[in-house]
Amino acid sequence: MSPILEIADLKRLAKRRVPKLFFDYADSGAYTESTYRANESDFYRIKLRQRVLVDMSGRSLETTMIGEKVKMPVALAPTGLTGMQHADGEMLAARAAEEFGVPFTLSTMSICSIEDVASVTTKPFWFQLYVMRDRDFVLNLIERAKAAKCSALVLTADLQILGQRHKDIRNGLSAPPKLTPKHLFQMATRPRWCWNMLKTDKRTFRNIHGHAKSVTDLASLNAWTTEQFDPQLSWKDVAWIKERWGGKLIIKGILDVEDAKMAAETGADAIVVSNHGGRQLDGAHSSIAMLPRIVDAVGDRIEVHLDGGIRSGQDVLKAVALGAKGTFIGRPFLYGLGAMGKPGVTRALEIIAKEMDVTMALCGKRRIAEIDESIIAENPFKG
Numbered sequence: 001m002s003p004i005l006e007i008a009d010l011k012r013l014a015k016r017r018v019p020k021l022f023f024d025y026a027d028s029g030a031y032t033e034s035t036y037r038a039n040e041s042d043f044y045r046i047k048l049r050q051r052v053l054v055d056m057s058g059r060s061l062e063t064t065m066i067g068e069k070v071k072m073p074v075a076l077a078p079t080g081l082t083g084m085q086h087a088d089g090e091m092l093a094a095r096a097a098e099e100f101g102v103p104f105t106l107s108t109m110s111i112c113s114i115e116d117v118a119s120v121t122t123k124p125f126w127f128q129l130y131v132m133r134d135r136d137f138v139l140n141l142i143e144r145a146k147a148a149k150c151s152a153l154v155l156t157a158d159l160q161i162l163g164q165r166h167k168d169i170r171n172g173l174s175a176p177p178k179l180t181p182k183h184l185f186q187m188a189t190r191p192r193w194c195w196n197m198l199k200t201d202k203r204t205f206r207n208i209h210g211h212a213k214s215v216t217d218l219a220s221l222n223a224w225t226t227e228q229f230d231p232q233l234s235w236k237d238v239a240w241i242k243e244r245w246g247g248k249l250i251i252k253g254i255l256d257v258e259d260a261k262m263a264a265e266t267g268a269d270a271i272v273v274s275n276h277g278g279r280q281l282d283g284a285h286s287s288i289a290m291l292p293r294i295v296d297a298v299g300d301r302i303e304v305h306l307d308g309g310i311r312s313g314q315d316v317l318k319a320v321a322l323g324a325k326g327t328f329i330g331r332p333f334l335y336g337l338g339a340m341g342k343p344g345v346t347r348a349l350e351i352i353a354k355e356m357d358v359t360m361a362l363c364g365k366r367r368i369a370e371i372d373e374s375i376i377a378e379n380p381f382k383g
């Protein structure tokens with residue numbers, strides 16, 4: 001096997017090891033995927049400033065996100081169906097994140113439940129909340145996250161209705177997968193994936209199954225999920241959730257200056273500048289393009305984080321230079337997980353950390369606190 005040197009190597013390996021319908025689920029965006037592509041390509045348009053003959057010794061990537069110490073300003077983003085990239089995926093990724101020293105965020109739409117992840121971790125993780133129409137279910141989720149000692153609630157604001165990903169429809173995506181001849185073929189050609197999947201009992205949405213009223217079997221679960229995203233969700237609900245939760249709150253999915261101002265008004269601890277990895281509004285700006293304007297508008301009032309398109313430590317550094325206090329990665333860790341399970345997630349984090357460290361040094365900086373616009377030579381997205 002050739003050495004794994006960059007996130008693209010993990011992606012190639014994941015493509016070989018994960019059944020097509022689940023690999024495609026990760027590697028896809030809404031409609032034409034233009035925003036998905038822009039999230040990645042816009043990072044290339046930002047140029048770094050090379051500095052020489054400065055003391056580059058004693059470097060550290062350590063910093064804080066919402067007051068929590070982190071080994072580098074990178075959290076694992078909430079991703080649905082992670083336990084279908086690799087058996088027990090959320091539990092493995094959470095442990096890799098904990099050992100590395102970065103936050104892990106569990107999605108509402110995960111395969112492993114809040115309790116499953118709590119059972120294999122020793123430090124608090126973050127929980128991402130989708131607000132469903134069934135508010136009793138939402139309250140129950142919040143209580144379960146509290147009981148599991150989650151240290152932040154990440155409220156996703158950009159998925160009141162589902163964007164369309166053509167690949168998922170063409171592939172007939174579901175969890176667990178329907179055993180059609182096409183899917184059986186896709187799985188049969190991925191024996192390692194099948195073997196691990198046979199050894200686990202975690203193959204459906206375990207935050208929901210057994211917890212939501214009226215969800216008794218797979219058919220009712222699928223129907224429940226599609227009808228439960230609440231199109232009426234509004235800023236008033238954010239206040240309600242904040243009160244019920246009572247802990248640190250991060251609002252994820254902000255891409256507009258006006259929305260950022262509203263989010264800052266709520267008294268939340270942070271926002272994530274995000275377009276859901278290009279999976280919702282195709283044709284929207286990339287996250288990195290919007291970051292400077294949002295930081296200008298609210299950066300003095302609320303912590304600003306960013307996700308979308310980060311594929312290297314250089315991308316993290318560029319986001320930090322443009323004002324992000326932290327970042328999240330989705331696909332990079334999913335590719336690592338699909339490629340190699342827990343060691344693959346660790347590898348993804350190591351790759352990003354090393355790229356960040358070397359790039360920081362070559363920009364003449366030694367600490368995250370020193371990273372600002374002075375490391376940027378050219379930025380077409382200035383605020």
Ligand SMILES: Cc1cc2nc3c(=O)[nH]c(=O)nc-3n(C[C@H](O)[C@H](O)[C@H](O)COP(=O)(O)O)c2cc1C
Nearest residue numbers: 026077078079080107156276277308309329330331
């Ligand atoms: C396969 C997949 C599933 C996702 N599921 C969720 C989810 O359940 N909840 C959520 O808030 N965001 C979800 N997202 C969005 C991520 O949290 C994050 O915003 C995005 O992945 C960042 O872009 P990146 O993948 O380019 O790093 C998902 C993203 C992917 C790729």
